[in-house]
Amino acid sequence: MTSAVPSVQMLVITKRFPGVLANDHIDFSANAGEIHALLGENGAGKSTLMNILSGLYHPDQGDIHIHGRRVALRSPRDAISLGIGMVHQHFMLVEPHTVAENVTLGLDEPRFLLNSGQIEQKIAALSEKYGLKVDPEARIWQLSVGEQQRVEIIKMLYRNADILILDEPTAVLTPQEARELFATLKRMAAEGHTIIFITHKLDEVMAISDRITVLRKGRVVSTVFTSATSKQELARMMVGREVFFQVTKSPWRGGQAVLRVEAARALSDKGLPALKGVSFAVHEGEILGVAGVAGNGQRELAEAITGLRPLTSGEVYLCDRRITNQNPRQILDQKVSHIPEDRLGMGLIPNLSLSDNLILKGYFAPPLGRGPFLDQKAIDAHCRELISRFEVMAPGPDSSVKLLSGGNLQRLLLAREISCCPRLMVAVHPTRGLDVGATEAVHKMLLEQREEGAAILLISEDLDELLSLSDRVAVLYEGEIMGIVPAQGAQVEEIGLMMAGTKRARPAEVAA
Amino acid sequence: MKLTLRLERRLTPSRALGFLIPVFSIVLALCFGAVLLAAVGKNPGVVYQKMFSGAFGSRFGLTETVVKAIPLMLSGLGVAVAFRMLLWNIGAEGQLQIGAFAAAGVALAFPQAPAVVIIPAMMLAGFLGGALWASIPAALKAKLQVNEIITSLMLNYVAIYWVEYLVYGPWRNPKGYGFPGTAPFSPAAELPRLGTSRVHLGLLFGLVAALCLYFILRRTKWGYEIRVIGENPTAARYAGISLTRNILMVMALSGGLAGLAGMSEVSGIIHALQRGISPGYGYTAIIVAWLAKLNPWAIVVVSFLFAGLLVGGDQLQISMGLPAAMSNILQGAVLFFILGGEILVRNRISLTWEK
Ligand SMILES: Nc1ncnc2c1ncn2[C@@H]1O[C@H](COP(=O)(O)OP(=O)(O)O)[C@@H](O)[C@H]1O
Ligand SMILES: [Mg+2]
Secondary structure, eight states: OOOSSSSSEEEEEEEEEETTEEEEEEEEEEEETTEEEEEEEEEEHHHHHHHHHSSSSSSSEEEEETTEEEEESSHHHHHHHTTTEOSSSSOOTTTSBHHHHHHHTOOSSSSSGGHHHHHHHHHHHHHHHHTOOOOSSSSSGOOOOOHHHHHHHHHHHHHSSEEEESSSSSGSOHHHHHHHHHHOOOHHHHHHOOOEEEESOHHHHHHHSEEEEEEEEEEEEEEEEEGGGGGHHHHHHHHHHOOOOOOOOOOOOOOOOOEEEEEEEEEEETTSSSEEEEEEEETTTTTTEEEEEEEESSSHHHHHHHHHEEEEEEEEEEEEOTTOOOOHHHHHTTTTTOSOIIIIIIHHHHHHHHHHHHHHTTTTTTTTTTOOOOOOHHHHHHHHHHHHHHTOOOOOSSSBBGSHHHHHHHHHHHHHHHHOOOOEEESSTTTTOOHHHHHHHHHHHHHHHHTTTOOEEEOOSSHHHHHOOOSEEEEETEEEEEEEEETTTOHHHHHHHHHTTTOOOOOGGGOO | OOEEEEEEESSOOOOOHHHEEEEEEEHHHHHHHHHHHHHTTTTHHHHHHHHHHHHHHSSSHHHHHHHHHHHHHHHHHHHHHHHHTOOOOOOOOHHHHHHHHHHHHHHHOOOTTOHHHHHHHHHHHHHHHHHHHHHHHHHHHHHOOOHHHHHHHHHHHHHHHHHHHHHHTTTTOOOOOTSSOOOOOOOSSSOSSSTSSSOOOOOHHHHHHHHHHHHHHHHHHHHHHHHHHHHHHHHHHTOOOOOOHHHHHHHHHHHHHOOOOOHHIIIIISOOOBBTTTTSHHHHHHHHHTTTTTOOOHHHHHHHHHHHHHHHHHHHHHOOOOOHHHHHHHHHHHHHHHHHHHHHHEEEEEEEOOO
16 A cells, blocks of 8 residues: 555444434545545445534544544534545435536635636646546536536546545446446546445456455444455455345246336426337246446336326236226226335325334225225234245334334335235336345245236336346336346346446347 | 433433322412412402302202303314324314204204104204315315315304304294394203203213214224324325325214214204304314313213313303403413423433533
8 A cells, every 4th residue: 555554444333323323433434546446235334424524414433544643523624624525325416506616615715716727727738638528618417427427526626636535426327327426436546545435336446446344233343345345255244144145036937018118208306208109028937137337217117007107108017907007096906016216205104103004005995994984903914924924024013114124124015015916016126225034035035926926017226136037128218118138147247238228139029 | 510301301201200200290380370360360269169169069059060161071072083194184174163053954854753753863863064174175185185274264254154154144943032043942852851950961972972983993994094093194095094084084074073062052052043052172182182182081081071171161250350361371371381391201301511
């Protein structure tokens, strides 16, 4: 490493939030010139630790040394002045403004001394030097997510940040964009910057980092050199037990089309076209994966099928019966289940009890509902059965859902959605935010439904998940399907290109 | 060094505090009132003692408290069922007036009818009158997304002035010496009373309404839908629960209960339609519902407490020459302090010195 003193040293950092110890006596250090990965499952405390380093949160306890000097970080401004810059999971850019304006926003230097030409020159120089292609005059809303991320990085470099923190930067990128980002980061590290890279993806860590610090439940498990570890070992440290990466599934047995979507068009919440003529079919016992960078029409697609969003044109058929623009009740009555993206916002009612949540899709019909009444006995039996069958860890059917952990929330949701014996399941990001153990459980449940003959539309951002569970993978880009490929033997390269908007040269694959 | 105060959300609101803090809040509200009373030169101890004995200390006071609790209870239950579904029905006062108007209309139209016919007919008319009146903001909300707070509030004035117009104009009792009110109802149209007191059958309406509401919310599909919509409208839509239908039905029930309060006032107490049949019961009901956390049984209890405050307040006016506004200030203070106390039930407060 380039210097003896670590550029970042965090000592016994503790940070408590109501009900959680997010950081528990954490020691962390990173050197100039290295890419240091901070690895851990969701909720491990990675963002919290780095928000402390960037001055956003105050630790309850602990010291921070930058380049060997003890510092007090009272605000992000203090951190910036020490050369610490963070690119957050959610960008902090002003949409109607230009790139140059966003880069200089909030800087102390008097704007009128620097003419915009000079600013743009400096931006161009930075973007040239680190391979961060972006047009300084473009307005933020015109840029893709990947470009916006580059703006965030340039913003930090413009402020002379030499310690750069990136919080899960690849979550919003296509594989190609991610690779470009890695190249940029390597160049910056070579220049002597300190790069701290937060992620929960093992492949990325292995590909890019020099050293890795693994966090679990707010504590440091270990800090290791990347060259001296393996994916398997990292996974074990991250989860606390052995993990199997392979899922096994039987080949597709063939069957009728359960869901057919034909030239579907729909608008987004903002009233802009979100689906622009989408056509595909999902068959009995088949999982059709839908890949794509978030925000390319995935949510609208799921909602259009389940009756939550009107189609402006096109048709949806369920087992050859037209269900286009039927209401959600009519559609769910035909054994269509829906695991929505927003579990607590849409799928569950946090303030009600487990049993109130479990009857949400069945309270209106026997055996749970009789005439105008609820059959309390039947409900109790039904809920107890589901809670034990799906191993939902909860004090009992009457406890409130908001107290459950992420994994148990998803179990509860799946319990309800599977209990209707679905013909079609629409699952949107079913494992997002879940730890490895809960993810395995969800995968198992989805594959069981596939075995039972359900057709499953699986929308996910996680390409590994899609490739291992799906029979075929469709790629959605700006509301259009770029192509549908068999999952087995699929080229990540090719899918990546489609995710970035390149249409597949079509052989006969669409017929499937 | 700087002293900073932080609020941290409690994961589970504390149970014991959930009971202690409202009690403590009421005490604080009384202390606040005491300061005001002292400022106008009254001995707060004496005033409170008079208020209490005025409301609960005599047979007359006690029965008056029960009489005033009846409309608070009925319209409070109505307001609560709407609030449960996040429908901000501020129009109980107007719905009460229209209920009274409709019931009076029936009573005046059929002076010969026997009690077994006319009383149920007046109840029905009162309920339907309030329900229809509440359906106006409900329909506007369901069909056109018009904010129900504004419309239900504005309709109060329309209803109050409508009743005034009637009792000063077309419905005025020709033998009433110019007094703004209708002719008295036939004795058959009067709700039976308890002994010689003014406590009338409306008390039973209130208790039965609380029971029904509790049962509806806990045990019926409709009540389940109301709870789901109230807690998470997006989840309700996702489960195919019709928001439009529920907005219409719940507002009708809400207005209907307020209308029944109006009916029980004219039929149980006044025995005619008059100007000023309600001293703002429909508004106080909002406070009652809120303090009772929308729980039907708690509404029954809180109604009695608030009725006591009203009766005790009247006592102040009569025997101590204090303005009526004093008891309104106390009502307001109680609500204010209890809502403030809510923060403590839900959050933990920490005071720390920071470097
Ligand atoms: N602002 C906050 N308020 C309350 N709890 C929080 C807050 N930020 C994070 N947490 C909690 O702290 C824990 C660690 O979260 P975080 O640092 O975001 O994890 P990671 O980035 O590793 O996924 C989680 O349990 C999370 O719910
Ligand atoms: Mg995070």
